[in-house]
Amino acid sequence: MENKKIILIVLATLIIGAGLGWLIKPTEDKTNEISENHSLESLDHQEIWTCSMHPQIRQSEPGACPICGMELIPLKKEDLGADPDSYQMSENAMKLANITSEIVGMGNASKELRLNGKIQVDERNAYSQSTHIPGRVESLSINFTGEKVSRGQTLAMVYSPELVTAQEELLQAASIKESQPELFEAAKEKLKNWKIGNTQIDRILANGKAIQRFPIGADVNGIVTEKMVELGDYVERGMPIYEISDLSKVWVLFDLYESELAWVKEGSKISYTVNSLPGETFEGTISFIDPIINSQTRVASARVEVNNKDGRLKPEMFVSGIIKNDNTDNDTQELVIPKSAVLWTGKRSVVYIKETVDGRSSFKLREIVLGPGLGDSYVVEEGLNSGEEIVTNGTFTVDAAVQLSGRPSMMSPREKETQKTNKFISVTLSEKEKQQFEPILSDYLEFKDALVADDFSSAKKLVIILDKRVKMLKTSELKEESAKIWGTFQKELIKSTQSMISSNDLQEMRNNFDELSETTIGMVNSFKLTSKELFVLHCPMANSNKGAFWLSESSDVKNPYYGSAMLTCGEVKSTLK
Known part of the structure; x- marks a missing residue:
């Protein structure tokens, strides 16, 4: 009986042991998986050596660079399998450095120009008022600039000895006009040459004595913009005494720099504001662009003609304008990138291309050719393709990190080996x-x-x-x-x-x-x-x-x-x- 119990216990132990062994025995797949993971782990721990000056050199053991002879250094784990000219950065590092990127796309190359200018007198409505009588200015009716004058209004009174003599000759010729009518007519014509009208001549003949002071009348309506004579001055015939301008129409002249000329043409629409009229926006059309660049200011003037019957716009007022225009046809699509993405190195322009490698961000320098500037962006002529991702913020941070790593950067590009x-x-x-x-x-x-x-x-x-x-x-x-x-x-x-x-x-x-x-x-x-x-x-x-x-x-x-x-x-x- 005792022996049977012992045999049963032994058999039970063997059965339980076999069952447990079967349960914990690894399958063939698990064995292969473990082996594979071990191999990958060994690969990860395999150290790769590279040259700090020539990152394309990679060896499995330390030694000297075959190009420059410098001692090789261990390659970081995150750089394994990466392009030797690119620099990898973790998402956390990008956030700390405030690095952002965007995908390049096509669009219409439109530019918003902000122009400054002034209101000026319409040159076609500016008039130089001159005197037709030589003599001394006895009185002035207009004593300061800015006064409004009307056509025919007396501006000044002039005493002219020459005119007095001509009047006396007229009176003498009038006394003998029956016998010498030609002399009388000649005396009248002499006065008319001084712009003395028939009415004044008839008054002289009626009074029988010469007029001592003659009035100078305004030839046009407008505002006196310049006074060029003082009381007591002696004036010659044809000498200007006032500048008169009609301000019912004025010009707004905007300054155009050479780089902006390609974006503005006659007929372009512009909206502008005047500093003295806050909250009010005016609309206009470019009617003329100066064909000559000012040699001193290096600008050309773009003209907008404005009706100013209410007189609110005054010459020399400062004006700020915005003009939107396209450099190309509406059907033409251009590659446009933000200005913040571009690094300048003299004649070269470079950007950093962002790619994703094994879940990490990789940055690589790319030289591009830029077209015209569009305010906060540039047209790209060559070097980029639509759909590529570029760094738009933190570009200098990326460049500094790339330069320290010995890879091609803004200041140290990889030159083409040309002879x-x-x-x-x-x-x-x-x-x-x-x-x-x-x-x-x-x-x-x-x-x-x-x-x-x-x-x-x-x-x-x-x-x-x-x-x-x-x-x-x-x-x-x-x-x-x-x-x-x-x-x-x-x-x-x-x-x-x-x-x-x-x-x-x-x-x-x-x-x-x-x-x-x-x-x-x-x-x-x-x-x-x-x-x-x-x-x-x-x-x-x-x-x-x-x-x-x-x-x-x-x-x-x-x-x-x-x-x-x-x-x-x-x-x-x-x-x-």
């Missing part, structure tokens, strides 16, 4: 002609080696020899076409060698080596001076990170721009055979 030698024409030289250039090429290579060795003394001697060699080459032994092309190279080579001869140290000499190398490479390409294999190498860090080329007989990188400081910085770009 200036493309502009040179290729010609074929005879073997005899080529022999003249071999010493020049040989001197260049020796000079380059001296820069590599950081030997300023030898470099100075060698560049002097190179300079003499360039000047001594006999153009008489070259064909006409070859001599002409050589003249261009010779001028550039001498310019470079002279600059390096006057250099005071190795760095100053290296700064001019770029131009010498460009010209030498161009000379080799144009004249096909490839009796032996030559290599064109490029250092991306030389010439203030713009990059620079040089020639070498070996494909081994030995940098003449940095010497021992960064001897292996560079790479072979092409081979000349």
Whole structure:
């Protein structure tokens, strides 16, 4: 009985153990999942090494950069798999830096111009009132500017001895007009030449004596805008004494700068306000645009003609106007971006493109070509596509972070590796002609080696020899076409060698080596001076990170721009055979 109980207990224990084992045993899928996760975790922990100056370099172990020779640094986890020219930033960091973005879209290129101007007298209604009688001003009826005058109104009284004499001649001729009527008519015409009317002449004849003072009457209605005579002044015939303007119509002249002329045309509608009439808005139409730019103010005037019968608008009042206009047809769509998105670097304009990589925001510099400004925005001519997302606020913050990370930024763009030698024409030289250039090429290579060795003394001697060699080459032994092309190279080579001869140290000499190398490479390409294999190498860090080329007989990188400081910085770009 005892034995049976023991056997039952053992069997029960085995069954329970087997059941528990089956329950907790991992399935094949779970095993694979665990294995996969472990592999991914191992991959995540794998350290990648990069160069701070050349982020495109990535290696699985520490060492030196194959381009510049600098020591590699660990790559941050968030930068794995990212574009080496882009900079990643977390959403939290973007919020703290107040960085916002928007998607670029197409729209009509319309611009709102705010113009300033003044109310001015309509030049067609300005009149210069002159006197038709010479003499002394005895009295003035209009004593200050701003007075309103009517046509025919007496403005001044003038005593004229010459007119008194002419009246006496009329009276004498009147006494003998029966016998000499021609003399009488001549005396009357003389008075009429002084604008003395028939009524006044008849009054003189009726009174039988000369009038001592004659009135000067207003020829037009208007406001006196300038007084040019004082009591007691002697005036000549035709001399202006008042400026009179009719202000029932006035001009509003708005200042247009050169950059705004393309957006305004005759017929454009404009709304404007006058400072002295707050809360009131006037509407008008541009009737004329001055075809000449004022040489002092650098503006042209846009004219609006206004009826001013109530006299509320007065000359010299300041006016502010708003004009909305389209630079293109209504059917034309333009790519428009906010001004806050653009960074300026002299001739270049750049923006930052935002992309999403693995749930993180990535920013990359993009150079663009801008069209006309539209107030708070720009038209983009080239460099962006509709639908791309750009940074519109916090652009300088992004640029600062990108610059510190060593990636292309506003001040340190990634320059295109182009050579200036493309502009040179290729010609074929005879073997005899080529022999003249071999010493020049040989001197260049020796000079380059001296820069590599950081030997300023030898470099100075060698560049002097190179300079003499360039000047001594006999153009008489070259064909006409070859001599002409050589003249261009010779001028550039001498310019470079002279600059390096006057250099005071190795760095100053290296700064001019770029131009010498460009010209030498161009000379080799144009004249096909490839009796032996030559290599064109490029250092991306030389010439203030713009990059620079040089020639070498070996494909081994030995940098003449940095010497021992960064001897292996560079790479072979092409081979000349």
